[in-house]
Amino acid sequence: MAAPAPHGVPSSPEAGSIPPALAEPLRNDLEEVADEVVEAILKHVPEYAGPSTPKLRSVAVEALTLLGDSPVSPEAVHDCAHAARWPVPRQVAVIALATSTDLREETWPLTASDVLVDMESRPPRMLVPDPHNQSHSAGRAFALSLRDRPAAVGPTVSVTQAARSLLWATRALGLMGRGILPRQGVVRCVDHLSTLLLHSDEPLLGELRSHVLAPLDTVSAGQRSRHAETLLAWLLSGSNVPDVAARLHLHPQTVRYRLRRLRQLFGDALDEPDSRLDLILALRAESLREPDSSGQ
Known part of the structure; x- marks a missing residue:
């Protein structure tokens, strides 16, 4: 059995452990559950949180990254993006941030307007659109924008698979905390795939x-x-x-x-x-x- 993912992020069932006849129905059920969770989250956002407020943008990140390996349907993605007034990108990368005891907004990362940020979840996370086409998660300027907060950048995935990017970013963040990956700075999962594979079980x-x-x-x-x-x-x-x-x-x-x-x-x-x-x-x-x- 695979080791549980750090920080309470659920891992997917072990490969080969599900009979083929049940695999596709189970996948469909997971997709339906993911969509229902997104709908429920958006429905219960307080009415005072207008569509352009940080609260709704935070909720959108939470909804898109909530269910581990379970995909979210394109329709649910559109609903989240519409609520947050966020243009749906082709691809995203999720950045998992180290938790800080200082919760003041002054300590939060400085981000561009098209980056969704959720500092209330554990771990805090950022949803970066089209990371290959922009410099949101690259260079010294990005590291400085995090205000010295260690971070792990998940792999680039389709927006419906944002939870998978978060899963690996969170695992990398856990390895950073243990000193297996560099404890400080920004670690990119794509630069440490063999280490992540070795420590996945x-x-x-x-x-x-x-x-x-x-x-x-x-x-x-x-x-x-x-x-x-x-x-x-x-x-x-x-x-x-x-x-x-x-x-x-x-x-x-x-x-x-x-x-x-x-x-x-x-x-x-x-x-x-x-x-x-x-x-x-x-x-x-x-x-x-x-x-x-x-x-x-």
């Missing part, structure tokens, strides 16, 4: 790491770190010793010594393609572990 990742790297359990913590670093560099370099030495700033003879020891520990697994792939995944996960992690 944490228990399974732990099993892979424990099983594949079991030979390293026989060495000291210091040796484990050095051997793991050397082995990953060797695998990624195509078994090129001079390249490993250059990457790690070591003498080639030191690399050869470590590789002889690694041969003793891992044996033929270092030459088998499937085992090498497992080793790369496990060692990559090992290198990304939280700075304060200890033990296995």
